[in-house]
Amino acid sequence: xxxxxxxxxxxxxxxxxxxxxxxxxxxxxxxxxxxxxxxxxxxxxxxxxxxxxxxxxxxxxxxxxxxxxxxxxxxxxxxxxxxxxxxxxxxxxxxxxxxxxxxxxxxxxxxxxxxxxxxxxxxxxxxxxxxxxxxxxxxxxxxxxxxxxxxxxxxxxxxxxxxxxxxxxxxxxxxxxxxxxxxxxxxxxxxxxxxxxxxxxxxxxxxxxxxxxxxxxxxxxxxxxxxxxxxxxxxxxxxxxxxxxxxxxxxxxxxxxxxxxxxxxxxxxxxxxxxxxxxxxxxxxxxxxxxxxxxxxxxxxxxxxxxxxxxxxxxxxxxxxxxxxxxxxxxxxxxxxxxxxxxxxxxxxxxxxxxxxxxxxxxxxxxxxxxxxxxxxxxxxxxxxxxxxxxxxxxxxxxxxxxxxxxxxxx
Ligand code: PMP
Numbered sequence: 001x002x003x004x005x006x007x008x009x010x011x012x013x014x015x016x017x018x019x020x021x022x023x024x025x026x027x028x029x030x031x032x033x034x035x036x037x038x039x040x041x042x043x044x045x046x047x048x049x050x051x052x053x054x055x056x057x058x059x060x061x062x063x064x065x066x067x068x069x070x071x072x073x074x075x076x077x078x079x080x081x082x083x084x085x086x087x088x089x090x091x092x093x094x095x096x097x098x099x100x101x102x103x104x105x106x107x108x109x110x111x112x113x114x115x116x117x118x119x120x121x122x123x124x125x126x127x128x129x130x131x132x133x134x135x136x137x138x139x140x141x142x143x144x145x146x147x148x149x150x151x152x153x154x155x156x157x158x159x160x161x162x163x164x165x166x167x168x169x170x171x172x173x174x175x176x177x178x179x180x181x182x183x184x185x186x187x188x189x190x191x192x193x194x195x196x197x198x199x200x201x202x203x204x205x206x207x208x209x210x211x212x213x214x215x216x217x218x219x220x221x222x223x224x225x226x227x228x229x230x231x232x233x234x235x236x237x238x239x240x241x242x243x244x245x246x247x248x249x250x251x252x253x254x255x256x257x258x259x260x261x262x263x264x265x266x267x268x269x270x271x272x273x274x275x276x277x278x279x280x281x282x283x284x285x286x287x288x289x290x291x292x293x294x295x296x297x298x299x300x301x302x303x304x305x306x307x308x309x310x311x312x313x314x315x316x317x318x319x320x321x322x323x324x325x326x327x328x329x330x331x332x333x334x335x336x337x338x339x340x341x342x343x344x345x346x347x348x349x350x351x352x353x354x355x356x357x358x359x360x361x362x363x364x365x366x367x368x369x370x371x372x373x374x375x376x377x378x379x380x381x382x383x384x385x386x387x388x389x390x391x392x393x394x395x396x397x398x399x400x401x402x403x404x405x406x407x408x409x410x411x
Pocket of ligand 1 (some may be wrong): 029095124173
């Protein structure tokens with residue numbers, strides 16, 4: 001990041017004190033902050049263009065429709081989708097994955113089929129598959145996370161035995177929200193494709209942090225949330241290959257997605273309308289387009305390098321804090337911009353509460369990864385997650401705070 005001070009100036013929220021200390025926001029894995037550009041896009045829309053989309057012939061409705069569809073095209077470009085109709089606006093990653101589970105999986109899976117996922121999934125990319133498997137009589141199987149002291153990577157060797165002809169769906173996270181592991185998404189999609197399985201990537205943790213090219217990845221579906229990539233809450237995306245989306249039965253039905261309705265039944269429009277029943281989240285979709293512009297102006301390669309750099313510094317400095325265990329990939333293994341750690345004698349909730357006194361925003365808990373926590377022999381971790389506006393000096397604040405906490409609880 002060439003001009004970090006300028007980037008920080010773009011985020012109004014960062015310039016405040018918390019508990020008498022400058023805010024150090026290291027909870028980006030949960031949600032990112034919003035640059036002025038995104039906030040302005042929301043205000044501009046509500047002050048000038050607010051109207052319902054698609055159904056109006058007056059000026060405001062046409063402006064709102066153009067901006068909403070413009071955002072769809074912008075997001076298609078952001079992930080290199082072939083066609084804006086491959087972008088479905090949703091509430092976020094969770095809803096996007098649930099649409100695939102409800103519409104695609106229930107229609108395509110039958111008793112005896114296998115849904116393959118990994119041991120490191122967020123509950124959002126795990127519970128929907130367990131539910132659909134239960135409903136249709138399919139089985140969920142897991143690609144193991146490598147061992148106890150493990151680098152936290154996936155056991156790719158296990159794919160040879162796990163990728164049986166019964167596997168009809170492979171769903172996996174691109175970057176683990178707890179381990180920081182970056183999974184080899186292109187390799188996983190290629191292996192799944194070779195046996196005719198459909199692929200779903202949970203890109204919640206990668207979307208705002210690295211270049212994403214759905215065509216190069218070769219995935220069928222990809223899900224993400226706007227709020228983790230400098231966009232608003234309440235808006236997200238389900239990307240799906242056009243051929244799949246056009247055949248997919250809608251999960252929700254109602255206004256805006258029908259061609260014709262009689263008292264006997266209805267027929268559906270093609271994608272994207274068929275998957276967006278009712279009035280969509282217009283303002284937040286438009287602001288998500290503004291977030292894409294912002295991130296591309298800074299440059300996603302620069303952001304990825306910055307995140308990686310901060311994670312490496314954090315790993316080095318945290319590793320010498322007494323009593324700490326760092327979780328996830330080490331020794332130069334691919335790692336996203338987050339570091340999870342645990343103290344043997346201090347609960348993560350105490351760590352987060354004490355760190356808050358020092359102005360730090362961290363996250364402690366199971367991070368919606370309960371089965372993974374059990375596998376790692378932990379109940380919780382503390383997570384510091386970095387983004388484009390964080391600095392190396394903030395890591396020093398983190399380390400000093402953790403030393404204070406360790407001293408207070410353990411002596
Ligand atoms: N998957 C991963 C890897 C995540 O980190 C999160 C958010 N913590 C989600 C899914 C769910 O995202 P959302 O709550 O925005 O739907």
